[in-house]
Amino acid sequence: KAGVTQTPRYLIKTRGQQVTLSCSPISGHRSVSWYQQTPGQGLQFLFEYFSETQRNKGNFPGRFSGRQFSNSRSEMNVSTLELGDSALYLCASSRGDRDGPQHFGDGTRLSIL
Amino acid sequence: EDQVTQSPEALRLQEGESSSLNCSYTVSGLRGLFWYRQDPGKGPEFLFTLYSAGEEKEKERLKATLTKKESFLHITAPKPEDSATYLCAVRGAETSGSRLTFGEGTQLTVNP
Numbered sequence: 001k002a003g004v005t006q007t008p009r010y011l012i013k014t015r016g017q018q019v020t021l022s023c024s025p026i027s028g029h030r031s032v033s034w035y036q037q038t039p040g041q042g043l044q045f046l047f048e049y050f051s052e053t054q055r056n057k058g059n060f061p062g063r064f065s066g067r068q069f070s071n072s073r074s075e076m077n078v079s080t081l082e083l084g085d086s087a088l089y090l091c092a093s094s095r096g097d098r099d100g101p102q103h104f105g106d107g108t109r110l111s112i113l
Numbered sequence: 114e115d116q117v118t119q120s121p122e123a124l125r126l127q128e129g130e131s132s133s134l135n136c137s138y139t140v141s142g143l144r145g146l147f148w149y150r151q152d153p154g155k156g157p158e159f160l161f162t163l164y165s166a167g168e169e170k171e172k173e174r175l176k177a178t179l180t181k182k183e184s185f186l187h188i189t190a191p192k193p194e195d196s197a198t199y200l201c202a203v204r205g206a207e208t209s210g211s212r213l214t215f216g217e218g219t220q221l222t223v224n225p
Binding site: 031042045090094105107 | 144145147149154155156157158159162164200202204208209210211212213214215216217218
């Protein structure tokens with residue numbers, strides 16, 4: 001069974017640009033969540049999508065947005081990039097029930113110059 | 114607000130030297146406590162879910178236990194391949210959806 005797939009694995013951008021990251025969940029999983037991981041802050045929750053609807057949102061500015069398609073694939077967009085956005089962005093999928101675990105992809109490493 | 118604190122931040126063991134990692138949590142009703150392992154350059158790999166105090170789960174050299182305020186990850190006779198960062202996360206009753214709150218992790222190094 002294929003795991004969570006994130007593309008691209010690495011990205012280098014400059015300040016002010018925008019970026020789109022992609023996530024394909026495990027087959028049959030309807031929930032996709034996004035996290036930002038940095039050395040100082042650990043894993044911070046960005047948002048969750050379930051059946052194409054955002055059902056949970058973390059404390060990040062509006063520059064961070066996402067969407068989910070009918071096949072459960074998800075994209076995350078960051079506009080007007082700042083140096084502090086450099087991080088590992090992780091996508092996690094789950095069946096979407098209340099108590100099950102999330103399964104993570106290997107992330108997209110975003111570096112802002 | 115759900116909170117998770119892990120200790121120690123880093124742990125260095127000799128091969129075969131058993132030890133435990135601690136995860137203290139604060140939630141208003143626990144819907145699940147999750148342990149993950151993360152290797153450098155990789156995403157977190159799911160290990161265990163615990164739901165109620167007294168529950169235990171085992172996998173190879175790892176055993177996770179749960180009380181009402183903390184969880185322990187016991188590592189018995191570790192091998193160098195057990196070296197990784199171990200993350201603890203919780204989901205509270207007031208959390209909507211699948212959102213997890215993570216601790217900072219314990220970086221484990223097992224020397225041969």
